[in-house]
Amino acid sequence: MHKTISGPKGLPISGNLLSFRRNPLQFIQMAAKEHGDVVLFRFGPKRKVYLLTDPDQIKEVLVTKQASFRKAKGLQVAKAVVGDGILTSEGNKHLRQRRLMQPAFHRERIAAYGDVMVRQAASLMADWKDGEVRDIHQDMMKVTLAIITETMFGKSVKENADEIRHAIDVGLKYVANKASSFIDIPLSVPTRNNRRFLESNELLDKVIYSLIDERRRSGDTGRGDLLGMLLAARDEDDGTGMTDEQVRDEVMTIFVAGHETTANTMSWIFYLLSRHTEAEQKLHAELAAVLGDRLPTVADIPHLTYANLIVSETLRLYPAAWMINREAIEEVEIGGHTYQPGDTLMMSQYAMHRDERFYDDPEAFMPERFATDLLKRIPAFAYFPFGGGPRVCIGNNFALMEAALLLATIAQRFRLRLAEPNQVVAPEPLVTLRPKNGLPMRLEMRR
Template structure:
């Protein structure tokens, strides 16, 4: 540790300027920081000391090799107000216990059973669409993935709740910037209307979740869904206890929100990119017809839809739903020879790393060919990490890949989506990377 050095970074001569720059456009701020200072950089916003690491080996150190030196960053610490002590926000032994309890729900056999749900719900959406109709594909994907996660998580039809959930999520997203700001605990005290709005949104989501938990507890029936497994789970490596209703609520809320928000954004960006690259869309369409014919995809088809996986992977490279990971150092730690003092916030950004020309030549170009097996294997781990890494890697990764590929195959076979001219479509970096103001498209049915 004595030989560790401090990485370079910008000097801010005007108080508050870096906070303003970061808040105005965090994607640009972090990208320019990496471009100017290389693999490791530091900066300050108010009292908070930040580090940005942007090399696969350094990212691996943060997320894997030295993960025990960190806890979740500021955003997810503050997200406990909504998610409680769920898998995304919990720490230490409690997190390990909860992951043990939940892991069987995501085993291959269990995930395979959800393929038919994903395909049938995507087909139902396709049947509702009309030739020539104008849609916001981002909103449509949110509704679709909400329905899918409602069925697979709760064995419940939550379509009737979709608008209510959507409004509550929009309210929560609007308040996210407040949660991220330095001194946000003090600011919150003076923003009583915002606090009340947040609490009302959380209460609306809680009412939906607790209603479904109560229905399951009362019936005592295994519905074949994830919630049934959570209610029945016992910690066989520990005290053989299960989860309380509050713990089930926290895990269910986490899966409910994370399980539809991220995949919906990934799908919306995929259709946006395909609309601008007809040659890629045509090749994807050809594969879909060759593999599926006129039937819906099944679990075994997912591995055969190789180009669909490449398209989805490339879309998540350019527009990763989780665009940054924050870790708070709980003790002094050395990362790649650089000293990170206790209390510092370390950032590793999928958005920035995925656009690094050292690993992705012509990084702004949408090119699914990057994901041919030989090219994929030639790149180092953590040059691409849309689902994080280490012991906190997303537990639902296999679920998300399967859902993305199946939905993509069903909808692209039936519909061509043409972009409607609107103001520039931009990514909005909040908890996830949403398209700002949605993505308007005109539907054209394939003949």
């Protein structure tokens, strides 16, 4: 069976690349509307890139026929920071690492991190003053980084935690800049950014390797922090663990994958609540009923029903991971079309989550829509904020727990309002979907 696939007309050489880069979110939504479930883009003279917007075809790529694909090249820049951790590795290496790490992310294991999350949120607010305007996105980046640093290393890096957080920040910014930049300057060229990046990488390596060494020698388990769990992990088949280098790569992977995504989600939550005060009031009523005056704990999360609906609906409208790409490594048939090795397939959470075939009034913020059996009625891959298949986000439970606890802790004490009341904050689709130009908000203390 053969189907002809069409796509938007592009320029003679660059094809659709410039239109895509100018406004990717709008471009893919328009293209899907016009050309249907599979759209062909041309990025440069040779590259064929397809956008899939049929949930069943997305499932085939990510789950049923995932062995015919690998992660697309865009992710390679991340290797400068994360090496060969589970985000970037492929095939058997990925499978083994994923098996080793999975237990550390089980719901019961990560429940122990709830206290860290709430304490770090409270400590962030210690600096907040009633009436003050702050860039809430910066604050969310700060608190999620503090949380991942403490859950990773426990108390063992207390003295140089600031230094480590700064080094990680430099590393992440380097990857984000490189991924979105048109010019590729190799690391060997001593530009200011390259030098800063190499310095921060060296510092992180020093800290991580010395912690690994110390723990290995003393047998200290770090009382259940993530580093301790990575060091203790053993392969079920052959009983071997990870090398120091592998642990280092996985530590950096978790920092990269588990920091900005959650920060963005929090920023979008507070943005949406500031524009939907009826939802905010419902949340406040729930917090009062479930928590009264006390801080939340992990045990409260199942009872914070409305807070959880807000998180789900925010991940629908502003999925921090807005697009997943795969490259075919062999000839493979999906939905009646045969793809060739090297073809790239794009699947966008942003486009699917706003598709009116699956969502009524898709642009509206309505947390209640998730209170029904919506997820049972729509195809699995019409809502996939955490991806799917063997490469589904390993931190999904961690992220959902963190989002609910940060939301509850912060909303108990503060109402956040846009500094410019009618400001529309645009999403900027870089590696993750972040608020363009940050999120300046005014703090209103509730109690």
